Amino acid sequence: MPADKNIELTISDRHASAPPKAAKKILDVAYDLFYRRGIRAIGVDEIVKRAGVTKPSLYRSFPSKDELAASYLRQYDREYWERFDEAVAAHPGDPRAQIIALLTRVGKRTQKPDYRGCGMTNAAVEYPERGHPARVVSEDNKQELRRRLRAMAAAMGAQDPDTLGDGLLLLIEGAYISGQLFGLGGPAQSVARNADLLIEASLKK
């Protein structure tokens, strides 16, 4: 279930009704294409064609393709933390169970046939140049992920919370990547089990 809330705060919050419809269709289509096939691989022509709109419509709502990509990632970011918070909320006050729930879900997603990894991670690989609009969003997302994982490791009572938090991040990123590299039956299916072992070895005795 993709992009169904507001498009961009600056667009939808004008006077509480009837934001441009074209912008939403464009962003929905761009979201799907960028995620599945990559940002560089998709041209604006294909986006407008599949969205049933024209190019000027795209450039009225988004200043450039790069900014459209950044908008796609901001949308991805919202849904990312929704999923995150959902797993956390399922085990209130139990950070270890939260992590395991989170990683179990990630592991399951990576085993779906056409899994394509994390949109954030992929975008950062596609745009190595510092300061690129898409990369900025991606880096912010990862910084926040690191912050949360370290905080959760501390709440678990790890001997070295920063090391455990970073170790969990490495496992997660490894799952994102190897999920799209190996497909079904790949190493990503064991991410939760390995995280559990790592946590066990990292707690104060």
Add this chain to the structure above:
Amino acid sequence: MPADKNIELTISDRHASAPPKAAKKILDVAYDLFYRRGIRAIGVDEIVKRAGVTKPSLYRSFPSKDELAASYLRQYDREYWERFDEAVAAHPGDPRAQIIALLTRVGKRTQKPDYRGCGMTNAAVEYPERGHPARVVSEDNKQELRRRLRAMAAAMGAQDPDTLGDGLLLLIEGAYISGQLFGLGGPAQSVARNADLLIEASLKK
């Protein structure tokens, strides 16, 4: 120290001397540009310009840009296993020490200022379509990595060698990716420490 052995078996092994010099320059330049800035981001025009040759020269030695990218990855593959075997050879008969040596080096490389991750991983992200020449090389490389890590986990006497091998792979891939995402001081610097903890927790007691 880049690409200084043979270019392509099919080129250099013609009659044991004087293979086209242009092909080597092209592959060297392509290697550098593809790795640092991405394959899709680099056009053939830039490659031939920086190599000081012309486009027809490129297409006499390589049937297409995609195949040039595949050649780049085959070269990367050779150097990859050279580094791997080097770390292994430093600790004969001690798989755990081999892994730690390996991951210590990976962790160090990820902390270099302009670290750009694993060329194989990056190529697979850039080319999600199955069967793409570049992706095929990348997938083969990863399969082999998984095979070796599982074998080493078994040699260590892990309770569940496949799970430990896969866990190590997840940590390694996580290090490749987060190395280029976070730069200096990122989570990748702790990959060896986390691997050691994971190994400790995975051995038979």
Add this chain to the structure above:
DNA sequence: ATGTATACGTACCGATCGGTAACATTGTCA
């Protein structure tokens, strides 16, 4: 010197890239 093979360069191809100018059409609310 002349044939033959190989490597290289000039110049070009059609397609697509991201992006825009100018204008016509629609729907909505006053």
Add this chain to the structure above:
DNA sequence: TGACAATGTTACCGATCGGTACGTATACAT
């Protein structure tokens, strides 16, 4: 009805994409 905003239409821009037709330079063997 009039005004305005959103969208559509058509046609175009210069740049770059991957790739090639075709002539030329060099080397070596006869």
